Amino acid sequence: MARLDVIETFHGILFPGHLHTQDSLQLALKFEFQDTDILIVSYPKSGTTWMQEIVTLITNRGDPHVSQTVPNWARAPWLEQHYCAAVLEASSIKPRVITTHLPYHLLGPALQDSKAKIIYVSRNPKDVVVSFYHFHKMANFLPDPGSFPEFLHQFLEGTLHFGSWFDHVKGWTTATMNNLLHITYEEMSMDLHGAIKRISSFLQCPLEEGKVNDCVKHGSFNSMKDNKMVNYTLIAEEIMDHSKGSFMRQGTVGDWKNMFTEEQDQYLESVFKSKMQDCTLEFVWEK
Numbered sequence: 312m313a314r315l316d317v318i319e320t321f322h323g324i325l326f327p328g329h330l331h332t333q334d335s336l337q338l339a340l341k342f343e344f345q346d347t348d349i350l351i352v353s354y355p356k357s358g359t360t361w362m363q364e365i366v367t368l369i370t371n372r373g374d375p376h377v378s379q380t381v382p383n384w385a386r387a388p389w390l391e392q393h394y395c396a397a398v399l400e401a402s403s404i405k406p407r408v409i410t411t412h413l414p415y416h417l418l419g420p421a422l423q424d425s426k427a428k429i430i431y432v433s434r435n436p437k438d439v440v441v442s443f444y445h446f447h448k449m450a451n452f453l454p455d456p457g458s459f460p461e462f463l464h465q466f467l468e469g470t471l472h473f474g475s476w477f478d479h480v481k482g483w484t485t486a487t488m489n490n491l492l493h494i495t496y497e498e499m500s501m502d503l504h505g506a507i508k509r510i511s512s513f514l515q516c517p518l519e520e521g522k523v524n525d526c527v528k529h530g531s532f533n534s535m536k537d538n539k540m541v542n543y544t545l546i547a548e549e550i551m552d553h554s555k556g557s558f559m560r561q562g563t564v565g566d567w568k569n570m571f572t573e574e575q576d577q578y579l580e581s582v583f584k585s586k587m588q589d590c591t592l593e594f595v596w597e598k
């Protein structure tokens with residue numbers, strides 16, 4: 312079988328070549344957004360799949376039919392992946408929901424005059440790096456992560472696939488756009504009901520209280536863990552090996568405490584302090 316962990320380098324950032332090609336990445340930068348589009352943006356492992364589910368539920372007024380019958384990659388495809396255009400063309404789902412992990416400095420120009428609604432989800436980097444580490448173990452289109460200390464070092468250096476977490480978060484949080492909503496994984500985790508109301512209001516898709524409760528119910532970790540349309544168990548085992556872990560792994564805030572040593576914590580804190588000093592975003596590190 313051909314190797315899946317082939318690397319594509321684009322504008323100095325590594326991407327999994329199994330899913331991203333020079334052509335698909337190039338096309339993403341020139342993508343013509345429609346004003347009715349909803350774009351979900353995140354660094355990997357920040358709650359992307361969760362937001363895909365929440366947006367699907369909100370736009371379907373709490374009805375779980377679409378989220379339980381259409382895989383997330385077919386209802387909110389990744390802009391930079393080679394199948395995106397074909398999926399959008401074949402889909403009758405409106406409004407179009409598109410997902411991306413691209414950094415602002417690459418995608419910003421395509422969004423310049425667009426009225427598409429953009430939701431940027433971020434998560435505290437300690438939980439991101441732990442989640443990403445476990446994901447590398449099960450995702451055969453990503454390189455073997457090696458040891459956690461090595462992986463943490465690469466994460467802090469910004470040399471992992473999808474580039475630097477710091478550049479990603481700073482790029483999107485300092486972007487000046489009226490149609491951009493910032494939300495954190497931790498906010499969703501601590502008050503999903505309130506987060507859904509904020510997102511639905513941003514999407515101009517007001518929901519009655521009962522419908523918000525439906526979204527909370529179907530967008531909960533336990534519900535999504537069992538939903539084949541989002542837990543990635545439909546993906547072939549040679550691409551994602553569920554014997555090595557679950558995509559819906561912990562779903563908590565502060566799991567990093569089970570992984571980090573004191574020294575690793577100080578290492579991340581010092582890099583965070585120096586790189587994020589001009590960023591106003593405040594993260595919640597534990598519940």
Ligand code: A3P
Pocket residue numbers: 353354355356357358359360361438441442443445500530531532533535558559560561562563566
């Ligand atoms: P963990 O590995 O910490 O459990 P992404 O979709 O960006 O790849 O992010 C995946 C992370 O989001 C995983 O984190 C996954 O468990 C978590 N997640 C997905 N759905 C969730 C939900 N409904 N509630 C809480 N966390 C969720």
